[in-house]
Amino acid sequence: MCDSVIYVRIQCKKWGTYFCTSFHVFIKSINVEASQNNNQHKLENFSTTILCTTRSHSELWLVEEVTCAQSSGTRTTHTNSQFTIPLAQRERERERFIRTAINTNSQFTFTLAGRERERERERGMDALNSTKPDDHQILVEEKLSARILTLNRPKQLNALLFQMISRLLELFIAYEEDSNVKLVIVKGKGRAFCAGGDVAATIRDINEGTWRLGAKFYWKQFTLNYTLATYRKPQVSILNGIVMGGGAGASIHGRFRVATENSVFAMPETALGLFPDVGASYFLSRLPGFFGEYLGLTGTRLDGAEMLVCGLATHFVPSERLSLLEEALCKLDSSDPTIISAVINEYSKQPYMKEKSAYHRLNVIDRCFSRRTVEEIISALEREALNKKDDWISKTIQSLKRASPTSLKISLRSIRQGRLQGVGQCLVREYRIACHVMQGKLSRDLFEGFRAILLDKDKNPKWEPSKLELVSDDMVDSYFSMMDDEGWEDLKLPARFNLPAYAIAKL
Structure with a gap:
């Protein structure tokens, strides 16, 4: 000194x-x-x-x-x-x-030096070009004809990195072609199945290079989602903890989704300046009534019982029985979904659904969230609040008003279009939207949401535009269009042939 x-x-x-x-x-x-x-x-x-x-x-x-x-x-x-x-x-x-x-x-x-700046950008690209996960982020176990994949980033709630997605895709493709593999089990280490894609890492990669680094992440992730939705062999996802965003994409498209008393499901993207992706416009639009619009716009959390009753989960198994279930599944030598379902049923139970569950308000949800626009949805909720004092209604309105106005309008249209489209079409559309969001020309709400919720944590994002009425239909149209950017390509999903009927994602 x-x-x-x-x-x-x-x-x-x-x-x-x-x-x-x-x-x-x-x-x-x-x-x-x-x-x-x-x-x-x-x-x-x-x-x-x-x-x-x-x-x-x-x-x-x-x-x-x-x-x-x-x-x-x-x-x-x-x-x-x-x-x-x-x-x-x-x-x-x-x-x-x-x-x-x-x-x-x-x-x-x-x-x-200028070359130091360029090296920093290249580091981001090198990370995306690598498909090898660090520190055993995907654990693999072979049990007779079953394969167990464990997401292993417990401190980060098993948030998915590009390398992890690449590894999962590589393993699923290999197992599909391996006649010795009859069943794939996926679970998470710690208190989460998977809390989603690693938004912080994705934002960092975008900043150190270009938005195309983020686009490459989504391309790989959506390819994994489509592979799972059209998989020829049964996948059993053990959802014993947090299941959000990308975690839903890595499980809900699979044949069997096992919830427990520890399960917490949500698609919280609108609060981050994003939108429900990973094929969410497909599976949310197929939930009863307009429950999917409600979940996608508000980011409401569901427990395991609610996941089961609405169809996001196929079974509910108490967590203390999971080890026995896993052991029984690993002893099977069959890919027959009927046989696998029967085994899971042996360990399942009918859970109690709490009285304050939003699912008990499905009639109100249908009346309000069936409206054509986000503005009309909020107005309908406000009318309901005048007729009946209900904390749930006021909290729902607050959730909508805190979210990004742009994200709300994109999300509603995306889910509505998903009602009439297949899972592949939904993923192609979501990829276009994601690229526009990451590019940041139409709105920078993604980066503002990241700052307010995940970085500074002041939970006070300054959205732009700040009001629903300032987000025009033409602005929303732009997100659904192909990008006019040199070198950009529409999402090209792999061809899938000779699939059994149960391979197509159904709720």
């Missing part, structure tokens, strides 16, 4: 443009916050290692210049000084080092 003054100028690369904004600089215990209006601040007691972090929610931050000069006016050479710059507060902060020091007029200027 020496008596010095350091000037820090940070610029943010956001959507291809540069601008200065607020940031934090930490030097050991010293914390000086820069204001929005002044992007140069001085810190005393300069040390040779400076840690710069940002409160940014989605941007790729670059330290353009760090200038330091001793207050005494003397010159000191720091040719090997290292500046550690994490790229925002993300799940896996990556440190970047600036190793070039140039002494000019008693000032030391540290410049981030």
Whole structure:
């Protein structure tokens, strides 16, 4: 440490443009916050290692210049000084080092080389090009003619990474062609089956490269969803915990879905500036009445009993019986779904559904969520609230008003179209929407939702547009169109032939 003054100028690369904004600089215990209006601040007691972090929610931050000069006016050479710059507060902060020091007029200027920026983008692409999951993220067990796949990221609630999806797809394709494999069991380690795709990792990859990195993730994920929906062999998903987003896509399309008293299902995408994807417009639209629209728009959570009664689960097995069920399934030497179902039935029970379950309000849900537009749905709920005092109605209205207006309108139209389409058509449409969402030209609600819910956690997203009436039909139409972007391709799903009747996803 020496008596010095350091000037820090940070610029943010956001959507291809540069601008200065607020940031934090930490030097050991010293914390000086820069204001929005002044992007140069001085810190005393300069040390040779400076840690710069940002409160940014989605941007790729670059330290353009760090200038330091001793207050005494003397010159000191720091040719090997290292500046550690994490790229925002993300799940896996990556440190970047600036190793070039140039002494000019008693000032030391540290410049981030352009090739370092390019390397950071390439790291994101390299991660997507790799299909090998790290740290045994997919555990594989062979039990006679059964194969057990365990999602193994318990600290992250088994959130799916690109490498995990690639590995699952690889295994399912191999098992389908292997005559020795009759049954595939999928489960999750810890308190979740799967909480969805790893949104933080996807946002990071987009920021370190382009939105096409995110598009590649969705392409692979939707291909897995379609493979499961058209699988020739029975898949049994043990849903003993959280099942959300991508976790639903990795299970609901399968033949058997076993819920327990620990199951928690939700499609919470509208609160994040997203929309129910992974084929959700297919399986939500096939739930009783307009229950699927209700779940997709509000992000309401269901327990195992509710999953069973609405059709998202095929069986309910108490968690203490799961090990016995798994053992019995592994002893089978059959792909006959009737035989497999009979075995699961031996360990199943009819669960008690709580009195306050939303499913008991299916008549109200049908009256309101059958309306043509989101605005009409909210108006119908408000009329119901005038006629009957019910906390459930007020909470439902609040959920809708907190969600992204753009996401709500996209989601409603997507689910409505899903009623008349096959699972493949639904996935192709959802891929188009996802690409528009990630590109961010029509709206940046995805990145704002990520900031408010997952990064800063202030739960106060600033949606744009901020009101339903500002989201026009033409704007919604744009999300459903093919992209006018050089090199972009529509989702191409693999051809599937000679499938038995039960291979097609049905609820």
